[in-house]
Amino acid sequence: MQASHPIVKDLVLIGGGHSxxxxxxxxxxxxxxxVRITLITEASDTPYSGMLPGHVAGFYSREECHIDLRRLAQFAQAQLYIDQAIKLDLENKQVICAQRPPVAFDIVSLDIGSTPATISVPxxxxxxxxxxxxSQLLAQWNQFVENVKQNPQQPIRIGVVxxxxxxxxxxxxxxSHLHRILAQHSSxxxxxxxxxxxxxxxSYNKWVRRCLQHILQQRKVQLHLQxxxxxxxxxxxxxxxxLKVECDRIFWVTQASAPKWLxxxxxxxxAAGFVQVNDNLQSISHPDVFAAGDVATMVAHPRPKAGVFAVRQGKPLFENLQRSLQEKxxxxxxPxxxxxxxxxxGNGKAIAAxxxxGFGPSQLLWRWKDWIDRRFMQRFDDLPEMESEDTLSSPHPYPMRCAGCGSKVGSTVLARVLQRIEQPLVNHQDILIGLDAPDDAAVVQVPANLAMVHTIDYFRALINDPYLFGQISANHCLSDIFAMGAVPQSALAIATLPYALETKVAETLFQLLSGAVKVLAEAxxxxxxxxxxxxxxxxFGLSCNGLVHPDKLLRKSGMQPGQVIILTKALGTGTLFAAQMRQKAKGKWLDSAIASMLLSNAAAATCFLEHGATACTDITGFGLLGHLIEMVQASGVAVELQLSAIPVLDGxxxxxxxxxxxxxxPENMRVSRYISNLNQVETHPCYxxxxxxxxxxxxxxxxxxQTANDCLAALRQLGYSDCQIIGVVKTSAQQSNPVTFIL
Known part of the structure; x- marks a missing residue:
């Protein structure tokens, strides 16, 4: 989200296809x-069609035949929104998504592929x-393969339509894959x-048709033609x-169709619902819409729905998107x-057409195909290191931005954004003055016999999706309230937005606050x-306040000897997002980390209170050991931790x-001096x-x-799948080294 040049145009790409x-x-x-680029796609990786049959045959791993879109988006300095587009609002130039607020565009491009036509067949x-x-095909295929491996004696009947x-x-x-699995069995x-x-x-020539039909018959596939x-x-x-045929699994690979929403x-x-485009890959009805790959039909040059055309359209699509953005x-x-x-x-051979x-089948042709496919994928594995944006030579036609109060976002932008934000109308009688009033500050009332808890957090974006970043930030900020056993009462937002035209600032702020308000509403x-x-x-950050009865406060100083220590989430967000900055993190690792960060601590805090917790904190910037040492020193106790029990995020x-x-x-590591058996643990992979x-x-x-196991079971029921008992509290023998690890 860095923007040394003001954002003036939004390019939105829908779909992570080849083009x-x-x-x-x-x-x-x-x-x-x-130019701000946003990619909207349903998953953080995308399959390469050329290698999928080889993956099904067992020749390639999933990782070898999928492009990591998180890494690619970061390389392109693009925002990545994991969601499904369900409509285009062409009048207001917005993409309507299934799970997030509308996304504004100046130019939009479609590359969402096609789906088999199944609706007409009951x-x-x-x-x-x-x-x-x-993705769904591979998930079901992989599950089926595992079932076959576990029950290799069972007869298998498969239908392909x-x-x-x-x-x-x-x-x-x-x-071929199933034959290899069943080679040692008589099933x-x-x-x-x-x-x-x-x-x-x-669509293929006569020789190819007959050759493949002969191969299928030779391999005892039962053909049902006509x-x-x-x-x-x-x-x-x-x-x-x-004709009626019994089949355990039925795969549907019929003529392609397009989503109705187009x-x-x-x-x-x-007639089939695919977007009609001209020779510039531009919609013939809407010049601000481009389309490529299977979802597009070139009016003057219709071609089959094949991956080869999507690959070859990539460069001309890029050039015309670039030219359109520059008004050239x-x-x-x-084609x-x-x-x-x-x-x-499927057996290490291929046919050329x-x-x-036509020629083949031949092992040499398969090796050639394998070389071509691996070379294509290598382009996305070996992304070149680019110069920083500051070194780009470009005229800067926009005025310098002011500092101080001159850097504030304009009142009209704020008014428009706040009008769009759907904040639930909840009757909070203790909020005397809030966003609905023009006063200089909010006013809240503190009920009698309750104490007010204050906290503030604010940090740079670690993810290139402002809607998700707003949710993560709100969760992070509210955690301090929950950790003290308090109930949140109200929140103030603090946001720094990248330099941009007024409409682009408004779009970023809308996405950001929509995410934050979603989490706040849930709380x-x-x-x-x-x-x-x-x-x-x-x-972005929030200043939050909460209310709690003074006798119900959970503090770091409440640890007692004999108690059990529970951690609710896995560790690793710091290193994973540091790796992302270096393009060293896999998309699936970041998916897991983001899912963890989107999980609120509200239910966990309530669960702890119900099971008699006496001390609590949230694990944030100082790391597990840093925050634990704060608790240990405040409580005057020692702890014994099971290092292997500490949950860790994938990657x-x-x-x-x-x-x-x-x-x-490095600064967090200074607390390592509190570990009594440091020499034994510092070589452990989790250290x-x-x-x-x-x-x-x-x-x-x-x-x-007595309540720890019941609490752990309840936490897992609430969705904290990584929660673990990681240690016990001991009487302090020597305060200088109060932490001992069991390996």
Whole structure:
């Protein structure tokens, strides 16, 4: 979210397909100052279609055939929103998403692929496994493979509906994989391929069609040609001819279709619902909309829905998006008519097809295909290191920004954003003056016999999604209130927004506050005011206050000998996001870390109180050991910790072993002097994570031994799946080294 150039335009990419992946890489290498790029995609990685049959056949791991979109977005300095687009509001130029506020755009590009047409066949949606979305196909396939490995003696019957290239390749790949698993067993494998035409793969030449049909027959795949599937039941395929075939798993790989919302949004589409684009890959009805890959139909040059065209459209799409953003003339693109297809047969061989030419099957062709595919993926693994934005030479036509109160966000922007924020109308009688009044400050009333707890947190964005960052920040800030056993009463927001045009500042602030208000609403806490300013990068925080009866306060000084110590969340956010800054963190690691940071500590705090906790704190900047030492010293006790019981986020050990730690880590390590058996633990893989600063980390609490197991079970029921008993409280023998680790 750094912005040394004011943001003046928003480019939104919907979908993480091949064309967008290539365009993002090129934007990373050729950044446009003043352009904010946002990628909206349903997952943090995207499959490469060329390697998917090889993955199903067992030749490639999941990681080898998926592009890490988090890493790619960071390289392109793009915001990454993990969500599903469900509509375009073309009049107001907004993308409507399933789980987040609308996203504004100046230019939007679509690369969301296609889905198999299943709606017209009864039961197909319920009982068949669709080839797309690919993530769901792979999840169900991998689960099926594990079931086969655990029950290799059980007969297997598989049906594949659709005899195009995708269906044939999937059939051969899954058969080869299952044959290898069952090689040592005598179990029966039966595969049926259903196709409505007289020949398979109608878009390929005669030689290729007959060659692959011969291979399928040779490998004892039962072909059902000229059979139209009319119904799918649980474990059964029914055809119009009356043919009924029992199948344990049914894979649906039929003709591609487009999401309905494209046409419903008002875009010009073809008969199948795909976006019609001109030679510039630009919508023929809306010039601010571009589309590429399977979701697009080039009006003048229609081509099959094949990954090869999506890959080749990547560069011309990038060039025309760039030109459109710069208001330059666009460049027409004409796709080639003939292209080379290398079709894997699932057994380490491939067939080559181009026009009327065909050759194979051959191991040499498979090795060639493997080399091409790996070289393509290498482009996204070996992202070049780019110069910092400050070194980019570019005219700066926008006025210098003021400091002091001159850097505040304008009142009209604030008014518009606050009007858009959907803050629940809760009757808080103790909020005397809040956002609904024009006064200089909020006024809250403190009820009799209650104490007020105050806290404030504010930090730079660690994630390139302001809506999620707003949620994480709010969780982090409220944790101090929960850790003391208090109930939040109200909150003030503090935001620094990247330099931008007024409309772009408003969009960032809207996303940010929408996220924060979502979390505050879940805690029944109104936002009553705040302060905004402009700066080089996004930063946000909250000043929160809460109420508690003085006798119910949870303090760090409440630890008692004999008690059990429980930690509710896994450690590792500091090292993982330090790794992300160096492009060394895998997207799936960050997904887990973000999910942990989005988990509120509210329910955990209530659970601890219900089970008799006497001391509590939240794990944040000083790391687990730093915050634990504060508790130990305040309570005058010692602790014995089980190092192997401390929960750790996926990837955190891998990044610390690479020497990647937070900038605060060295200072946090100073508390290592309190460890009595330091020489025994400092070589343990988990040791560096004791000092890892956490953002929106878990709660650390002590409670009686008798209630600890019940509390742990209750926490897990509440969604704290990583919570663990990590140690016990002891009588202090020597205050200088009060921490002992059990290995």
């Amino acid at each position: 967008h992946a290539i365009a993002l890489r090129m934007f990373g290498m050729n950044p446009l100052p003043g 039961g197909a949606t319920e009982y068949a496994i669709a080839a797309k979305p690919i 659709g005899g195009g290239a995708g269906g044939v390749e999937l059939t051969l790949s899954l058969q 029966h494998l039966e595969i049926h391929l259903f196709h409505r035409d007289t020949e398979l793969m109608p 059979e139209t599937v009319s119904e799918v039941q649980l474990h059964k395929v029914i055809c119009e001819s009356g 046409r419903e949004s008002g875009l010009a589409t073809d 003339p666009l460049k027409p693109y004409k 080639q008519k003939q292209y080379l297809s290398l079709i894997g047969t 181009r026009g009327a030419f 029944n806490t109104p936002l009553v005011g705040g302060h905004t300013t402009e700066g080089a990068e996004l930063a 955190a050990i891998a990044t610390t072993q690479q020497g990647i730690v937070s900038s605060l880590h 560096p994570l004791l000092f890892d600063p956490q953002t929106s980390g878990g709660l650390l609490a002590t409670l009686p031994h």
